[in-house]
Amino acid sequence: MTTYDGETGSAPIVTFSAGQVRGEIRDGNARFLGIPFAAAPVGPLRFALPAPAPAWEGVREATAPGATAPQNPYSGALARILPTVINTGDDFLNLNIFAPPVHGDGLLPVVVWFHGGSLQHGSNALDGYDGTAFARDGIVFVAPNYRLGAEGFSVLAGAPLNLGLADQLAALRWVQAEISHFGGNPDSVTVMGQSAGGNTVAALLAHPQASSLFKRAIIQSGPLMAQPPKDAGRITRAMAKDLGVPATRDAFMKFSPDQLLAAQARVIAGSTPLTGGAGFALALDPGLIPANPIVALESGAGSGIDLLIGTTSEEARLWLVPTGLVMKITWFHLAVARRKVGISAAAVKLFKRNRPYAVLGEVLGDLATDKLLRVPMNQVADARLARGAATFVYEFAWPSPVEYLRAAHAVELGFVFDRLASPDSLGLAGATAPQDLATDMHRAWVNFAATGDPGWEPWSLRRPVKTFDGGSNPVVSAPREDERAAITM
Template sequence: MDIIAVTRHGKVRGRSEGGVAAFLGIPYAAPPFGDHRFRAPAPVTPWDGVRDAVAFGPTAPKRPYRPPLDRLLPDPDIPGDDCLNLNVWTPGVDEAGLPVMVWIHGGSLRNGSASLPLYDGRAFARDGVVLVSINYRLGVEGFGVFPDAPDNRGLLDQIAALTWVRDNIAGFGGDAGNVTVFGESAGAISIAALLGSPRAEGLFHRAVLQSGPPHTVSRAEGAKTVALMAKELGVPATAAAFAGVGREALLDAQVEVTGKGDPISGGPGFQIVTDGDVVPAEPRPPAVELLLGANLEEYRLWFVPSGAVDRISGLTLRLAMLKFKIPGRIGRLYRAARPGAKPGEILGALATDLLLRGPVNRLADASAKAYVYEFGWRSPVLSLGACHALEIGFVFDTLDRGRELTGPDAPQPLADAMHGAWVEFARTGDPGWAAWDASRPVMVFDGEHDGVVHAPRQEELEVWL
């Protein structure tokens, strides 16, 4: 059944089915091309009549994940310029005062979109939440650092989308005074930056960070990827020069420069930069309630399908520890706790705690009120274990849409528990377990013995705090 909602820019037509209304591909800013390319997001041009919102809108320019991740992480590509769009799932436009959740997808700031089937918002709407998912500019278009363009354009897109939510969500039954942002990986890293940004103040009231810690770099560091791309393209490292390069050629150069890196082992990529404006040098401490955590074996998404977990030798492990200035006693501590583990598994565990678990705990320590979780259910697919991104289908209650990672027999009761906790946090600010304090309570979701563990693996964690 068709259903109409009213926004400040015009009416939109969605579809209602099974008690949930979906509005897809609604623009929240002008297409970021032509005169708007490499600029801050511009306002939407209002429209007359009723605009169809029954299909996902264009995705930001990107390329698929490189093999073998492309088989595990499907990444739909929908062509078109109007890529600054969002989707809304709601119990009904005649509702009022419902909690709102806004999903910011991950993908290393160069992959992903809001149109993944895994991110379908029907389960949230079914349970009384208005779910919004957003697209934002990726890669060099969104996060390339230039001397003649605003920094963090993808982050500015996210702020523009949150501003749209503030101004329009009441027309979809939502409460603009009860907005929870949540995201995974690069989406969570983005949220960590938004927590300290004066530009985002008042646009959300709670935040969920899944497997993504606070992380920014200097402008000089962020500009290195653009410099490498400029060399590849044979043009100056300016926005004006890059705007003259065709979209496909720009993506070719982006893949060439960044294609061999990953979040664990590093390499050229795109980062949020400290620009003194959107991301100040001294960000505000988190002033909202937080739910945050990580997966037990984050590293396995990159180390196992690629075969790196088997290629990493004891020598490689020692060299990596020297590079990251990790004392030998810490390596011995991790080996003692993992008898029989391969050098690649030891390195992955060290990297997970250095890059994720330690920063997550530090953010919880710095927050006024936080709840911490750990996801520990192990996927049987390719021995991925409790890898990065595995928890998303459980949070969205879309296990039938994410079998590439989970396999066919993922436990529905675990999805019920995680999804329910996220809904309750959005509704009340309390996901159902004790808030973070000196005893370090962590809610462990593993599908067998779900429950709170105080200070898990504290001896290892202390070396990163």
């Protein structure tokens, strides 16, 4: 197996089926960046299922991040706190590997990370997704890119659905075939994702081939849903109308990625995951997503795979607070929103009564967090419990002082990666984020990937939730049970 001497400045070379790559040693660990796992999805391969990466002659340099999937930067208030890295190039179906020095005959656990970003933002080139801390702690960390936005999640006549998800499956198959050359154990793979990445992990967990590709799964703040193609295709149809063409593969092929991004920006302006509007979504698909992931998971899919799943306490603050929308919500807005998603008036009154000093926007945000994420998570955990499947539930509750985000969506990322000094984490959690919490949270994720046990009791009739609050980080039994029950009714 591969070993590295750990000397900073040395250049390890690894040979696998496509050729050789030269990485670098940094901080005692090896890193290999920008390795293609599939062919560039351009030309005739555009809007098509991923094809194998071609082999190369000689040694390929793998010391700098590769190309990123075509995307627009975040706009408006989110641009202040959510970074974007755009590296141009066609070979953006690439992955980064962070590997510890390996000695002896044992292969090490693997984590495969799928970034979030509403299926239209993000990449493995973001500093916050550097896997150094995982490698330091004995994990071979893999971060693939996948197609985003119109290139990855359009609903087009003549094109497969969910191409970005197909890319993720291709990356997982690459890991099965090649990761042992980098010291990783293909029989001990944990797939991990946050937000939209958590959404795709839910779909992967429900996939019929899941057990052959990974052993464990981590879903952070991920919706557990997919939509009928007609609904998921609303943004595609809006883009087609904007461009004056039919929503077909042939028509979209005539536009460059940059032209599609411009159309995407026009039709998506003002939309957020909370307030609605045009947005990309996973589509039900006989090949990749034959059933809604939450339905499949409740029916037993993925029961042989260990699951760590959780949310932040105040997910919706990411979209409500920096934009100022939190102060603009009225009782009328609250009534319309709760009817749209099927929340009773009694539940609204309960949430308001439990938060006597909260403005209505904060009440709406907490209702949305429960309806869209926490209640479905509980339903899946209960269904898995009935089948004897191991499930561990957490809640991230530490309040970030940055822009009054508190425990908003994505604030936990710097803690999970034990990378609080990253500019990405500083933008969400600030310079005073507690290192002790990062140490504890990261260690739990490492332990889960290595052993299947993050360090607290699995889901049971007691409904235990590990609460990362930055204090004692207690395990709380059935937190806010009255509110969960009210939303479930």
